[in-house]
Amino acid sequence: MSAPEPQTPASRVTALPAGAPATSAAPATPAASASAVSHAVDVLLSGGQVVDGTGAPARRADIAVRDGRIVAVGSDLRCEAARHLDVTGLTVTPGFIDPHSHSDWSVLGNRDAQSTVRQGVTTEVVGNCGVTYAPLGDAGAEEARRALRAFGYEGPVSWRTFPELLDVVHWQDGGTAQNLAWLVGHTALRDAAGVRGGSAGDDGIARMAFLLEEAMDAGALGMSSGLEYGSGRDAPTGELADVAAVLTRYDGIYASHIRNRDAHLLDAVEEFLTVARRGGLRAQLSHLNVRHDTGAPDGAWHDAVGRLAAEREAGLDVLADMTPYPHGIGLATGLLPAWLLADGPAHAARRLGEPGVRRRLRRDCDRYWRFVHKGQWDRVALATSPATPELEGLPFPEIAELRGQDCWDAFFDVLRAAGPDMPAVQLMGRLFTPEHVAEAVAHPLFCLGVDGFTSRTEGPLAARTRHPLFFTGHLHYLAHHVLRAGTLGLEEAVRKMTSMVADRFRLSGRG
Structure with missing residues (x-):
């Protein structure tokens, strides 16, 4: 099975100086030969260095596009085009x-x-x-x-x-x-x-x-x-x-x-x-x-x-x-154990207000991004936090300093503030x-x-x-x-x- 055909925008082409990459964003079918261009096309790109996505060496070629699809790739294509782009010295790739x-x-x-x-x-x-x-x-x-x-x-x-x-x-x-x-x-x-x-x-x-x-x-x-x-x-x-x-x-x-x-x-x-x-x-x-x-x-x-x-x-x-x-994104709840999350995020957020729960979690969150248990909170920034957007983008040591806390308590407070939105809290980690x-x-x-x-x-x-x-x-x-x-x-x-x-x-x- 293939995914349903989405609505596709018109052909888009980007080109950059030779030696730098560029993209042809038009959805492509296998390109026809030059001789197949028997009537007018919408776009003709001429003179570019084409990196065709097969792993083959870059080569100079022209590209003809009709109805949002590539219909020909070849040398010195000759056809009428509603729009002609001279991309000599530029590199063109598939989307x-x-x-x-x-x-x-x-x-x-x-x-x-x-x-x-x-x-x-x-x-x-x-x-x-x-x-x-x-x-x-x-x-x-x-x-x-x-x-x-x-x-x-x-x-x-x-x-x-x-x-x-x-x-x-x-x-x-x-x-x-x-x-x-x-x-x-x-x-x-x-x-x-x-x-x-x-x-x-x-x-x-x-x-x-x-x-x-x-x-x-x-x-x-x-x-x-x-x-x-x-x-x-x-x-x-x-x-x-x-x-x-x-x-x-x-x-x-x-x-x-x-x-x-x-x-x-x-x-x-x-x-x-x-x-x-x-x-x-x-x-x-x-x-x-x-x-x-x-x-x-x-x-x-x-x-x-x-x-x-x-x-x-x-x-x-x-x-x-x-x-x-x-760097990569991660879900903040990934650090939390199943016993805290079993009854849903709102209940978990309420329990984060209990000092005994926090003490237990400091020992029991060693399952995801485990470097934080070595004290390496400098590798973690708060990426998405619906309840505390003013803290987004900040590393946790800075959040902790602003709040007069250590990093674990700052982390728990961010999650507690999120309440039922806790699953939306995301981290960015090195x-x-x-x-x-x-x-x-x-x-x-x-x-x-x-x-x-x-x-x-x-x-x-x-x-x-x-x-x-x-x-x-x-x-x-x-x-x-x-x-x-x-x-x-x-x-x-x-x-x-x-x-x-x-x-x-x-x-x-x-x-």
């Missing part, structure tokens, strides 16, 4: 495809998606890490409304099913500027099915399977899991495999934010591979990286990548993806070393994504996306990793951002 995006969180409040479209991103694979705002039970609708409000959406949460969400996103209010390809979140399936704790039971599995089938019939590409936070972290391996078995009938893909990326990285990778093997699934290991100084054994990342390579050699269709910066990022970016098994969401230059999103990740993350691969650091060549970087992703998610006519 980029982000394999790991969370723009489904921001799309309802930011349909123009200028922050990514202007980077040449034309397609995003959304619904990652188990967190989607459909399907929803009635009890989850209010929580979803609160969370989406933090991303600039003030409208109603009128949908409950995944097909209804797709209708709201793609066919109301003018659609979206970019193309979106969807995964459905396992945590959302769990919550909508009323599954709590570690045992779903046969009935719970059946309810989740039904909801997944409904999403796949509506055009979802597959299912994602997020096993470090939310109710997804309570799910045993057997549940994941049983629900993911639905994907086999649709040739769907399983993408996973795995259970651990520090001391137990290899165990988490084995769990991912177990789910993929049991269903014979195509599977994508999301942002396979190791957070710095969190207890991972020496060589753990190389061993994990080696396991993927060995399984792939044995016939299992597995790949991974990576992010461009040493998670990885630059050397680790570069090694993963260059690895042949890794697609290149950003793990962010679209933003704006005004309104709630602007205040909550101060890090360059949201406005230059895709271009950072080219400006930094290609041109400045030489991590990989331009042609290979473009391939990892276009055709590799399209092949991975079986997208056609995009990028």
